[in-house]
Amino acid sequence: MAEERLRIAIQKSGRLSDGSFELLKSCGLKVSRGRDKLYGRVQEMPIDVLLLRDDDIPAFVADNACDIGIVGQNVFEEELLSETHEAPAEEVMQLGFARCRLMLAAPKEWNFDGANDLASKRIATSYPALTKAWLEREGVEAKVVMMKGSVEVAPRLKIADAVCDIVSTGATLDANGLKPVATVFDSEAILIRNAEKFSAEKQAIFDALIKRINGVLRSKD
Numbered sequence: 005m006a007e008e009r010l011r012i013a014i015q016k017s018g019r020l021s022d023g024s025f026e027l028l029k030s031c032g033l034k035v036s037r038g039r040d041k042l043y044g045r046v047q048e049m050p051i052d053v054l055l056l057r058d059d060d061i062p063a064f065v066a067d068n069a070c071d072i073g074i075v076g077q078n079v080f081e082e083e084l085l086s087e088t089h090e091a092p093a094e095e096v097m098q099l100g101f102a103r104c105r106l107m108l109a110a111p112k113e114w115n116f117d118g119a120n121d122l123a124s125k126r127i128a129t130s131y132p133a134l135t136k137a138w139l140e141r142e143g144v145e146a147k148v149v150m151m152k153g154s155v156e157v158a159p160r161l162k163i164a165d166a167v168c169d170i171v172s173t174g175a176t177l178d179a180n181g182l183k184p185v186a187t188v189f190d191s192e193a194i195l196i197r198n199a200e201k202f203s204a205e206k207q208a209i210f211d212a213l214i215k216r217i218n219g220v221l222r223s224k225d
């Protein structure tokens with residue numbers, strides 16, 4: 005029988021990519037990338053790496069194309085709230101990098117005085133499910149407009165009154181004449197896994213990897 009290998013999905017390139025490779029490296033795992041750049045192979049443990057767009061990672065893990073994955077909590081929660089996979093993926097642990105916030109932001113000249121000011125307003129976001137859940141918690145009815153990118157330009161283009169977008173330094177909001185007014189979701193990179201039971205062999209690889217990750221995270225505390 006062929007040796008079982010654990011498949012991990014990580015972001016090919018972007019804000020999660022360096023942190024993900026670094027974490028594997030700190031775990032003593034060197035990823036050799038294949039010529040097609042889609043696959044990577046780890047020598048030190050029976051682990052294969054799949055390099056994907058971050059948005060594809062939750063579904064790949066939920067649908068068993070991969071066993072585990074590293075993704076932003078914001079992307080994972082949005083997926084959980086908006087889609088129903090038969091066997092959804094599960095969060096295993098927070099990984100302590102790629103920290104950011106999903107925030108509501110309004111034009112600087114808006115004398116914003118709390119969530120109620122958003123009643124009947126239009127909010128542009130790439131995270132409609134998380135935004136709607138927050139509005140519901142706040143008891144505010146507003147119109148949520150989905151935008152895949154360049155959310156921060158929506159108020160200037162009069163597409164929306166406010167935005168709900170990912171913020172790390174705040175420089176992007178500032179450059180677009182916007183100010184953060186409320187935090188909708190705190191996020192960082194997380195490890196997720198397929199919800200089905202692993203084979204004993206796969207579980208052993210998974211346990212060994214988790215042990216190494218915990219060791220790395222503890223050494224950073």
Ligand code: PRT
Pocket residue numbers: 015016017018019020056057058059075076077078079102103104169170171172173174175176177191192193
């Ligand atoms: O190509 P692919 O689809 O894989 O990548 P992507 O472009 O969709 O995602 P990417 O690489 O930008 O982000 C991946 C994940 O990193 C996100 O889902 C978050 O979990 C996390 N993260 C951390 C961020 C940021 N920080 C961040 N600053 N994601 C996005 N931003 C963007 C934000 O959208 C805004 O445009 O950066 C801008 C704001 O940054 P500041 O520093 O100006 O506030």
Ligand code: ZN
Pocket residue numbers: 057058059
């Ligand atoms: Zn993406």
